[in-house]
Amino acid sequence: MVVSQIESNLERTFHKSKWVDFLRQYGPIPRNDNMYDEVIQRNLKTKKIEPIIFETEYLDELINNFKSTSPKSVILTGTAGDGKTFCCREVWEALGGAREIWEQDITIRQLNLDNHKLYIVKDLSELNNEDKIRILTLMADSIINFSSDQIYLIAANDGQLIEAWEQAENTDNVIKVRKIIEELLVNDQQEDLNYNLRFYNLSRLNTARMFTKILDAVINHSGWQECQKCYYHNPPNLNEKCPIWENKKRLEEKHWNNILRERIIDLLQLVELNGIHLPIRQLLLLISNMLLGHPEGKDKLLNCKIVPFIVDNDKSYLSSIYHNIFGFNLSERKINSIEVFKVLNSFGIGKETSNQIDNILIFGKDDPEISHYYHKFLKNDSFYGTSKNFIIGQKSYLEGDLIEEKNNFLKILISQRQRLFFIIAKDEEENLNFWNLTIFQFAGEYLNKVYKKLKNNEKVSQNIIGRLAKGINRIFTGMLVNNFNEIIIATSGSYSQAKISQVYEESIPVRKNRGEEVTIELEENHNIPTLIVYLSVIQNDIYPIKLTLNLARYEYLSRVAEGTLPSSFSQEYYEDILAFKTQILQKVKLRKKWEGEELETDNSLLINLLEMKDDGKAHPINMEVMICR
Template sequence: MTPNPLVEFLASYGPQASSNNLYDEFVVNAAQKTGCAPLEIEQPLIDQVIKWLQELSPKSIILTGTAGDGKTYTARRVMEGIVDSGKAWGSTEKIFEVAYSPASQHTLCFIKDLSELKESEKDDVFNDICDALAGKGHNTYIICVNDGHLLKFFRDRGEKGRVLHQRIASMLRNDQQLDDDLHFRLINMSRQSHRDLFERIVEAIVSHSDWEKCHGCPVLTSQEQPCPIRKNRDVLLQKDPASMRARLKDMIRIAAADGEHLSVRQLILLTVNILLGDQKPGKELLTCHKAKNRASRNEYNVTNPYANVFGENLGERQRKQYGAFSVLGEFGVGYETNNFFDHSLLWSSSCLPVDDIYGDRIFSVYLKDYREDPSENAYRFRRAMLEQRRRLFFSLDSDVANVRDEPRQNPWNLSVFKYGATYIELANQAINTKPIPLSIVKPLIRGLNRMMVGEMTIADDRLWLTEPSGVYLGQAVPLLITHAGRKVDGTTYISFPTIEEDGKAPILRLTPLQREDLAVDLHLRPTLVECILRIAHGAMPASFSSECRRDIERFQLKVATAMNQASGEHQPQPQEISMIAGRLQNHPITALTEEEGW
């Protein structure tokens, strides 16, 4: 059997000590060494940067973001697209110039990593960079640098540098690409759409042309003992809503909205580990030879992609080194469950999706042993149940009729985000500028009311606003709303503004007395939405309450301030709230007098 060199090439991106996945140039060398075509990930930004550089007076480009977001890769592809100068990119030069003047006399100066320059080298190029950023001179810079090093570069270099430091810091905070007074574009690559990026990464890997080199391998054509690498590839090739690819895109989107950024490097590493992960002691990734051995011995339990996706082929310490596994591990997939899923697994219910390799073939052995001797085989059986729950999580569609009719069957019940599907629908509606359905708005309002007034009210047709102390603000509230976005002249109302990127959290915006300049936003992070909806449905999850309670209290304080500003001299008298039959009522507090100065 001749090994497919693509497997070795992909391993260079994987989570192993010998891999060089940290640097773009190392991966280019790995492609040349193995004879494989380079891994080309579709990046629309590349074509856009080339167009910008072809303008009559091109602006400099600063590519920033966290480590591993593809800054060097993007810059290399831009240069190759303009001058086809791949050899220059592989040189040892830290800065190199490319004569480029189709429409101007500008020279392109590429800095592969500003942080790698010595301080003396930074001093040498500082004034020229400042001139280029101000639109002076004949050099156009393409600079790759992490956020922190970019700011430090300018902050450490006198008054001239500190001015630029302040402007760039403001652009980063406000997610601005352009400054009217400066001649450069600041592109924060950490703000890219994680969801779309992951789709392109998976497609580039599973559709790589060198998979054709598996042709002729005897393991490839075996029906009973198929190659585990190809089997795992088949799992990732699926694109329908009931697939690992689709569910991972939702998880990455939720993590991003909760502030957990996954870089390009981590997403590639994750995809490779799903394909090649191996739980057998020794190296963590499969080779073609090891894959053949696993298949011949029917050891598919150690190549399970539903375990690899969480880094189960790695030791705990090693797993924690990689952001992808840490972030996905926080979802608790498989550790959460309900009676429907466990009963269906125990009794092989026909309502669950079938997997001829990673389903019954590996689970039936553990189930049989457990039934024969529960005390002896309990631990291994629990692990097998965990992996089957994970398989179901990635194999069920949360938006089909039987799941909508019976929420217990929703695969998100197998994670800590039991309302994950609701969050995704909320985010989709917000990004597509569509009205949020009442089936989402009403539970949100009910949960917010319960958190703000401290009562298990059923009120979901209006928002009862209190200060954090529980004091009702008066005649201007509650907000009389029947659906999101309804405006009545002179009233206070809530709305759900459009969000620009699917990696950002939706927003609930409260506009006091139609004073849009005083509007207050509550960012509906996935964790906060989960907390609100659990409380709306009767739970009081202690694990969420501390973090989310602070979010609600900040919102209450901001709203109280905005309402006072909007009301002006006509401040409402304090009211108290009482609950009767689950509904809220307000009453004046007569014990207080005006002289007491509430």
């Protein structure tokens, strides 16, 4: 339908870009993911386009290892799309392997090095069981035997890797290697010097850092030079500008003080700190969709041919990069099937808002107190801000037109809230309650005042630790206590998981006192903020108790402390904190045992009960219970 309209609507000259067509291949289009790398390489060759080149962590290490006089075998693991096939191919070509041989349908490739023979398996799942068992048995022998002249480069998804080694023949060497692989994977280590093996988990790559490298490679690609020949690249009327080019300009570092980039990177960093890994393939998909997304394009992506139709029918606003970031050009079913959009939409950006933000969007034009915001955030952006569609929708909404038209404007508001999230300047974040546009209202604090401070070897504010302690106390006791300078351990008498716990067991000061303390530190292996409770000990087996503070837990505790917990937080977070309480209680009881503390006498039992004072703080009071024998 759209294509037929285009054919009769081409009055201006446009240039069909091979680069734009190629970029669509990275987007959310139907494909066989098992052939992803092969399809991309074939398209590069057919269209004669330079590949998207960006620095890949570990690649130089891999190549240098195999070029050294004493190379080690290598296992590459990670999730699908982390770049394992890419690394294998780059190693093959860097060591002199022919591209023609790589492109052949071979599962085990061989390459003669100076003193070794290298075997490369780019995907362990492609091997039949017989070949898989044989190659892993031989690899185990070479890993144990440093003098072996055979070395291996094997790639496999993390789940497949463990499963494959479990299926391998139980030789002495296989059993040893199986154990060391599990240890390296669990401890996030790359090697044990006692074995001739290097282990790389590509799922540990920093998502935000990789996004920046990939984005720069896409935005600065030579293929964009083709666009210079197109009328829609720089038309006399700015509203005729190609939306693809407009989105590209907004992603460049110099545009809008780089806020758009920084906000995307912040979201990706928060996703990672929430324990979710996004592979390289998902980041490429995100970038392609940001640039090309449009609900009326083929596969919901623009190409050069459809641009004149989009421009002439005033539909460029539907290409908004700000809602393409969340996949809003796609169907809801498609969004939920793509990991990067699913996790970015978990922030609720566009659906969450505040009265202040919506007043700017709806009434700002005529309200002198906020009109400066309206002009700055909407009027100054006629392309995606005060587009013709927005003006018409706003007018209908304010004049009380049909219900259907009002509902359409409410949908437009979602897109505008998303846009504001990515353009509000840093010096205006606090005044506009910027993070209220997400369900994680403490996300900015978590990122900037906790994570980044810890990365810079700075301490987290005592006020923040105190608020988290207050939230913990409310869950531990089941009461709206206001204690923030200590963590209170309480039970119901015998059951630590009770909803209401008024039997006082112990308290741990937040500020350091006689070896006891509550701090926030970076967890060593996964680089995530961790709340740590230190107990003063007389025995070495009483270790600090740790609670990993991912974004969701941090938000949950902060909301509980503030007394405003939304329904979007599940029972899971509550149970996590109660499990943390049980760990502390076990250590407290163990310490009391070592200290020989005895609360029961022959005739009575001393119990401490929590009592709430007028200031909302809980204090223990002693109660002696007589025992009848």
